[in-house]
Amino acid sequence: MSQLLISAKELQQHLHQGDTVIFDVRHDLMNHQLGRQQYMQAHIPGAYFLDNEAELVGRKTGQNGRHPLPDLNAFAQLMQQYQLTPEKRIVVYDASQAHMAARTWWLLRWAGFKNVMILDGGWQAWLEAGGVTDARLELPPVPSTHSTLTVQPQQKTVEADAIVAQLDQPVYTLIDA
Template sequence: MFSYLITAAELQQEHRSDWLVFDVRHDLMNPQAGRNAYLQGHIPGARFLDNDSDLVGKLTGKNGRHPLPERTKFADLMRKQGLESQTQVVVYDAGNSMFAARLWWMLRWLGHEKVAILDGGWQAWLAENGKVETDVSQAGPVPSQWLESATPDMPTVQATEVLANIEQPHFVVVDARAGERFRGEVEPIDPVAGHIPGALNRPNSSNLQADGRFKPVLALRAEFASLLGGRPADQVVHQCGSGITACHNLFAMELAGMNGSKLYPGSWSEWVSDSSRPVAAGEA
């Protein structure tokens, strides 16, 4: 069972017809880029899921840029894709795994454990001379009767809990955005710059090697241990701009055997939608 990572070579060797492979390539600044890339070429049999339509809930203007969908609706989408309890799922994006990590987290949230990220994504597949398909006319999957777990398997926290934690800390927030955004020097997407008071900064790019693959487990474990200063994983809450790259940090911790951290799904884009919430700038 592949539960975290699968290499391009392993996918070529192990891939079976009953596996589900999802292409989630996306560009936050160009929402059509992922679908266009899929149409130009994808892993044979892969199905495209759109970050802005398939994998988000209803936008209210107060719940962030990429709110989680209703759990039951997302489970229904997975049933329509043919997910069964024993189905091996593989997820890939353009190469940095941030969108793949989001879908990995969402499937684990539903209670499905057999889901792995293609390490290095599409670029690793091409580097391994993987076959490329352009056909999108394959027969649709046979819907399943699979049922999600009764309660979420991956914990989350809400803005009210994060706000209360500033005055009476019992967890630490780890912000996955780039350092200049965390410090409030620039803000290319959201209307307010800065970070949640008391948060630590761990840019999600720090989880990767130069080739886009994840760092070795021991390196990730050492780096997170240094950042957290002895805090246990279940006292860590991950946050980013809209809940996507936060999943990358959460995945990296899980990969490193540091299990049980939580996600703040609304993240910075939800936080700053209410001007009464405090904002900090500069280093943590």
């Protein structure tokens, strides 16, 4: 397992080595366009923007929450666009509180990516460390060959029916984080 956090200084050392994929997942729950707008104004060089409302969620049914899990295969196809491999270092960051970065970290770990880190302190820490910024739109690379990314889920999920069936058991504790 990789370390959970990476400092801005450490990320600066890996920025142009080609071994790291960076995702900007800045997001505002009240203004869904703000994250993309912030990305277009400035982001870490080479970082790709992932949209928490369009790309990192599943189909909403009205009963499965604000940000339901995406379909695992659809998520794998999305990640394949970025030529990820389970071994590649992946760094995610958001505005500062790491709420969306933590969720994206979990999604990537759930899909089987092992070397996933959150930028400690997020975008603000990057700026405070003197990190350079860029405003160019980063598009996923054009695949050199037709390949299929096979995800191997590492994190377990539990269906709501299984939770409901256990709620009256004295040895069962549900923690909603």
